[in-house]
Amino acid sequence: DAGVIQSPRHEVTEMGQEVTLRCKLISGHNSLFWYRQTMMRGLELLIYFNNNVPIDDSGMPEDRFSAKMPNASFSTLKIQPSEPRDSAVYFCASSSQGHNEKLFFGSGTQLSVL
Amino acid sequence: GESVGLHLPTLSVQEGDNSIINCAYSNSASDYFIWYKQESGKGPQFIIDIRSNMDKRQGQRVTVLLNKTVKHLSLQIAATQPGDSAVYFCAEKPSIYNQGGKLIFGQGTELSVKP
Numbered sequence: 001d002a003g004v005i006q007s008p009r010h011e012v013t014e015m016g017q018e019v020t021l022r023c024k025l026i027s028g029h030n031s032l033f034w035y036r037q038t039m040m041r042g043l044e045l046l047i048y049f050n051n052n053v054p055i056d057d058s059g060m061p062e063d064r065f066s067a068k069m070p071n072a073s074f075s076t077l078k079i080q081p082s083e084p085r086d087s088a089v090y091f092c093a094s095s096s097q098g099h100n101e102k103l104f105f106g107s108g109t110q111l112s113v114l
Numbered sequence: 115g116e117s118v119g120l121h122l123p124t125l126s127v128q129e130g131d132n133s134i135i136n137c138a139y140s141n142s143a144s145d146y147f148i149w150y151k152q153e154s155g156k157g158p159q160f161i162i163d164i165r166s167n168m169d170k171r172q173g174q175r176v177t178v179l180l181n182k183t184v185k186h187l188s189l190q191i192a193a194t195q196p197g198d199s200a201v202y203f204c205a206e207k208p209s210i211y212n213q214g215g216k217l218i219f220g221q222g223t224e225l226s227v228k229p
Contacts, residue, residue, distance in 0.1 A: 004157075033216075043158070043203065043219040056216060091157050101146045101207050103217060105157030 002026070004106035006092050012112045018080040021109045023092030025073050032075050033093040033103060034067055043091075049075065061086075082113045122201060126226045133191040135223045137204035142185060144206035148217065149178060149189045153200045161189070161202075191225075199227045 005024040013019055025032055033048040047057040052069045060067070064083070069075045079086055089110050093103035127133045139147065145166040150158035164171045164178045164187075171178050177190040187204050201224050205217040 042221050045216060045218075048216060093157075101217070102148065102160055102163060103158075104160070105150075107155075107157050 004092055004094050004104055006090075006106035006109050008109060009107065010110045010112075012114065013082055014114050015083055016081045017113075018078065019082045019086075019111060019113075021077040021079075021090050021092075021111070023075045023077070023106060025075070025092075025094040026096075026104055027073070029094035029096045029104070030072065031095040032069060033095075034075070034077050035091040035093065035105075037089045037091060037108070038087075046077070079111075082111075084113045087111055087113050122222050122224045124224045124226060126228060127194050129194060129196060129227055129229050131194055133189075133194045133198070133225060133227075135189045135191075135202050135225065137187040137189075137220050137223075139185050139187055139204065139206045139220070140218070141206060141208045142182075143209050145209040146207040147178070147180060147187050148205045148207075149176075149187075150203045150205065150219075151198075151200045152203065152222070158203060194225075194227050196227045196229055199225055201225070 004026055007022045031050050034046040035043050036046055037043050044059055046059045047067045048055055049069050065079055067077045089108045091105050091108045093105045095103050148163040149161040151161050152158045162173045162176050162178050164180050169180050175192045179188045191198055201222045203222045204220045207217050
């Protein structure tokens with residue numbers, strides 16, 4: 001089975017531009033998590049969804065960040081406008097009903113905002 | 115000003131030796147704990163988990179120990195191999211997060227295996 005698939009793997013953009021990160025869940029999983037990883041702050045949970053519904057978005061830094069699940073298998077994380085301090089690796093993870101503590105992570109998107 | 119990166123704790127072991135990676139967790143109400151391995155350029159990969167009603171769990175070459183009295187978790191790797199070189203994260207799930215698997219991650223420990 002394919003794991004969690006994220007795209008793009010690398011994104012380099014200029015300050016002020018819109019950035020969209022994409023994630024495809026593992027088939028059959030119903031929970032979706034967006035994490036951000038930096039050297040300074042480690043792995044931080046931004047938002048998570050259960051059955052397409054956002055459950056906790058308290059980790060979203062500010063209104064420039066938004067996340068959606070247009071269907072049960074796909075999610076986007078959008079940053080508009082982007083800033084240099086948003087530079088980080090963004091991970092998407094999914095989990096399945098009944099085993100929803102064990103997260104399966106994608107390979108991440110390395111974002112650099114210049 | 116200039117930003118300073120967080121310096122991860124590092125454990126260096128000889129190939130074939132056993133490794134012990136320690137983790138102190140923060141929430142006495144956490145009921146689930148998990149260890150992840152992250153290799154360079156990759157996402158965290160599940161190693162082993164344990165619930166709070168247990169104090170030890172074994173997997174293939176790995177053992178997790180949980181001491182709830184002092185809020186301490188450890189990961190033991192037997193016969194460490196060069197392929198075990200990675201950053202290891204512990205994570206906890208506070209019991210209030212019953213819906214969904216909201217995990218809180220530690221800062222990580224870098225394991226370096228010398229051939």
